[in-house]
Amino acid sequence: xxxxxxxxxxxxxxxxxxxxxxxxxxxxxxxxxxxxxxxxxxxxxxxxxxxxxxxxxxxxxxxxxxxxxxxxxxxxxxxxxxxxxxxxxxxxxxxxxxxxxxxxxxxxxxxxxxxxxxxxxxxxxxxxxxxxxxxxxxxxxxxxxxxxxxxxxxxxxxxxxxxxxxxxxxxxxxxxxxxxxxxxxxxxxxxxxxxxxxxxxxxxxxxxxxxxxxxxxxxxxxxxxxxxxxxxxxxxxxxxxxxxxxxxxxxxxxxxxxxxxxxxxxxxxxxxxxxxxxxxxxxxxxxxxxxxxxxxxxxxxxxxxxxxxxxxxxxxxxxxxxxxxxxxxxxxxxxxxxxxxxxxxxxxxxxxxxxxxxxxxxxxxxxxxxxxxxxxxxxxxxxxxxxxxxxxxxxxxxxxxxxxxxxxxxxxxxxxxxxxxxxxxxxxxxxxxxxxxxxxxxxxxxxxxxxxxxxxxxxxxxxxxxxxxxxxxxxxxxxxxxxx
Numbered sequence: 001x002x003x004x005x006x007x008x009x010x011x012x013x014x015x016x017x018x019x020x021x022x023x024x025x026x027x028x029x030x031x032x033x034x035x036x037x038x039x040x041x042x043x044x045x046x047x048x049x050x051x052x053x054x055x056x057x058x059x060x061x062x063x064x065x066x067x068x069x070x071x072x073x074x075x076x077x078x079x080x081x082x083x084x085x086x087x088x089x090x091x092x093x094x095x096x097x098x099x100x101x102x103x104x105x106x107x108x109x110x111x112x113x114x115x116x117x118x119x120x121x122x123x124x125x126x127x128x129x130x131x132x133x134x135x136x137x138x139x140x141x142x143x144x145x146x147x148x149x150x151x152x153x154x155x156x157x158x159x160x161x162x163x164x165x166x167x168x169x170x171x172x173x174x175x176x177x178x179x180x181x182x183x184x185x186x187x188x189x190x191x192x193x194x195x196x197x198x199x200x201x202x203x204x205x206x207x208x209x210x211x212x213x214x215x216x217x218x219x220x221x222x223x224x225x226x227x228x229x230x231x232x233x234x235x236x237x238x239x240x241x242x243x244x245x246x247x248x249x250x251x252x253x254x255x256x257x258x259x260x261x262x263x264x265x266x267x268x269x270x271x272x273x274x275x276x277x278x279x280x281x282x283x284x285x286x287x288x289x290x291x292x293x294x295x296x297x298x299x300x301x302x303x304x305x306x307x308x309x310x311x312x313x314x315x316x317x318x319x320x321x322x323x324x325x326x327x328x329x330x331x332x333x334x335x336x337x338x339x340x341x342x343x344x345x346x347x348x349x350x351x352x353x354x355x356x357x358x359x360x361x362x363x364x365x366x367x368x369x370x371x372x373x374x375x376x377x378x379x380x381x382x383x384x385x386x387x388x389x390x391x392x393x394x395x396x397x398x399x400x401x402x403x404x405x406x407x408x409x410x411x412x413x414x415x416x417x418x419x420x421x422x423x424x425x426x427x428x429x430x431x432x433x434x435x436x437x438x439x440x441x442x443x444x445x446x447x448x449x450x451x452x453x454x455x456x457x458x459x460x461x462x463x464x465x466x467x468x469x470x471x472x473x474x475x476x477x478x479x480x481x482x483x484x
Contacts, residue, residue, distance in 0.1 A: 055138040058285045059184060060160045064232055064455035065191035065281030070269045070311060070444075071155035074231045074239050078268045079152040079220035080248035082314045083420025083433050084108065086130040087200050088144040093132075094124050104130045107146055108206070108430055110423030112321045116379035126379055129321050129419035139186035140200065147181060147200040149419065151314050151386060152220055153268045156231040157194040157453065159238060160185050167229040167241070170203055171219045173251075178202065187315075187385040189288050190368075192281030192452070195311075196386045197229075206431045208255040209263075216253075221245030232455050249313075252420060252433040259410050264436040265314040265418045270405045270443045275304045275391070277450040282368075291381040296367040296391035299326055303364045306399050308335065308390040308443065315384045318414065320421020320432065323382040326365045326372075331414050333390060334406040335363065335443075337398070345401075353394070356401045361394035384419070400445055407439040 070077065086109040092100045101111040109130035114122045133143035150170065165180040172178065180199035188196045204216040222229050222241045229241040254263035275296050282295035296304035317324050324332075327350070335347040339357050347354050350363040368389040370382045392399060409415035415435030422432040444451070 052141050053138050055287060056141040056184065058287060059139060059186055059189060060163070061285075062159055062161050062455060063191055064157050064159075064194055064453065066278070066450075066452045066454055067157040067192050067194055067232075067281060068271060068309060068311070069156055069234060069451045069453055070195070070271070073155065074233060074241065074244065075155040076220070076222065076241075076244040076246045077153045077155050077311075078249075078266070078313050079150065079217070079246050080250070080313060081204050081217050081252055082149040082151060082265075082418045083129075083252065084148040084204055084206055085146050086128075086420065087147040087149055088133045088136055089130045089146065090133055092124060092128070092130060094122065094127075097127070100124070100127070104128045105427045105430065110319075110321060110421070110426055110430075110432065112319075112378070112424045114378045116377050117375065120377070120379040122379050123381070125321075125384075127321070128423070129421075136182065136200065140182040140184045142182055144181050144200050148203045149314075150180070150199040150201070150203050150217060150220070152197045152199060153311065153313060153386065154195045154197070154231055154241070154244070156233045156239075157455075158185060158197060158241075159230040159232055159455070160194065162227060162230040163197055164225070164227045164229070165199065165201070166225040167222055167227060168197070168199060169221055169223050170199070170201070170217050171221075172204065173209075173214060173216050173218050187383060188387065189385075190282055190284045190292075190383070192278075193385065193387055204251065206253045208253055208431075209251040210255070214251060214253075216251035217248045218250075219245060219247045232453055234453055252418065253431055254434045255431075259415075260437050262409075262415070262437040263434040264409075265312055265316050265416060266436065267310055267405070267407065267439050267441040268313055269311040270308060270441045271311075271446050271451065272306060272308045272399060272402055272443050273446045273450040274396075275307050277452075278307045278309075281452075281454070291370040291383050294368055294370050294383060296364070296389055299367050299372045300364050300391055303393045304367070304391045305394065306392040306447075307367075308392060308402070308405060309368070310388040310390065310405060310441070312386045312388065314418035315386065316388060316416040316418070316436070317382075317384065317421070318416065319423050320417040320419050321423045322378055323376075323380040323384070324366065324369055324388070324416075325376040325380060326367065326369055327376060329363055329366055329390065332407055332416060333366075334408065334413075335390065335392075335402060336404045336406065337361065337401040338403050339401065354398075356398040359395035359398035361392060361398035361402075364391040364393050367391050396447060400447055402443050402445065405441050405443055407436055409436045409438045 089107045165183040180201035207214040252263040329350040337345045420433030
């Protein structure tokens, strides 16, 4: 039985009923093509109406605390198709794993074999990156079915209350233009993030871009409509994002070729700050704090002196489903520094002290993933968003010599995947999104000026971010008043 991304509208509904009746029958096999237009009729979501879900309402509150600015001017830095067909898959649950696995594979997703520590119960997210319509409604405002994911990265944080799907036009490789079904800042919900608009809709198929019939986004732009998308910049500056746009990197469903041609996730930017200037705003609304606190301070305490924040084009995990762990630096990352005499120093091992012009620098570990734990395994709860923090200890004189961060994605270094990846047990005949290519990203050094902005809705504008170690916010601070 082919998965949904290669079926017509009526056949999709029939396949769902057949799979549900089978209650965990034989695993699905089949092709990976599937057109955006064919799925559109079956998967069209109803118009938003009635009371909006609490989660979505909370995410739309205009609270921004110490959020990163990635450029001097407002820009759309990147946008592109991440994966197709796995957003809004009905009837998934941990109550019937056999049925849920069948439905996930039919939709073109993957289902992991999960081994966790004693006493731990795997969540649905431990098994698959596919999401149910109810999960999407909670954070995006309405149900969608068998939709595709397209993250859009801006240089300044979004004013959440102004974000609507009608703000965007996506041009496809077949010459058509489509509007997303839903848009939200989720999963970049922490107050010091919020620069990414994640769009769900029907944007393409899984035909490799080198073959006839491939459909994928070629460009994304912000348009004027019933609402105006706004971004928040420095010095109390709130600007319209209308007119911003970018060309995409093509399809994530590349086949073969060299590692450099892979269509997997990439880095958009990277920035180094002192941890004392970065900890504020790492919290989020109370109803979304299951995997918080996750900052460098909460994981490593006084060892967290510097934060090298990576801004990614899509969620980066080991296989699309399994969590990236705080201890995974050595498997995926390198940091390069250059001495005053021009000698290159590559930081390849966490816990090892490197000397740069005689000054020490050490990788402590990764953060902005999940909570600190005594041990980490496949049940680790991770926020899975567009930000990864590399935490360092050492001398400012050494830290300011950092030049680049690398994700080699080859040799002994494993690649990373967006949520459309193959998981631990890819289904036969299903095409999954490609792994990351080799990546080298310039690092912005912001040790003196952290390049952040805070927006206080009580005052109608921005104010300087508080510089303090992470801890419970004092009475009356924005985080407490902003939460239900």
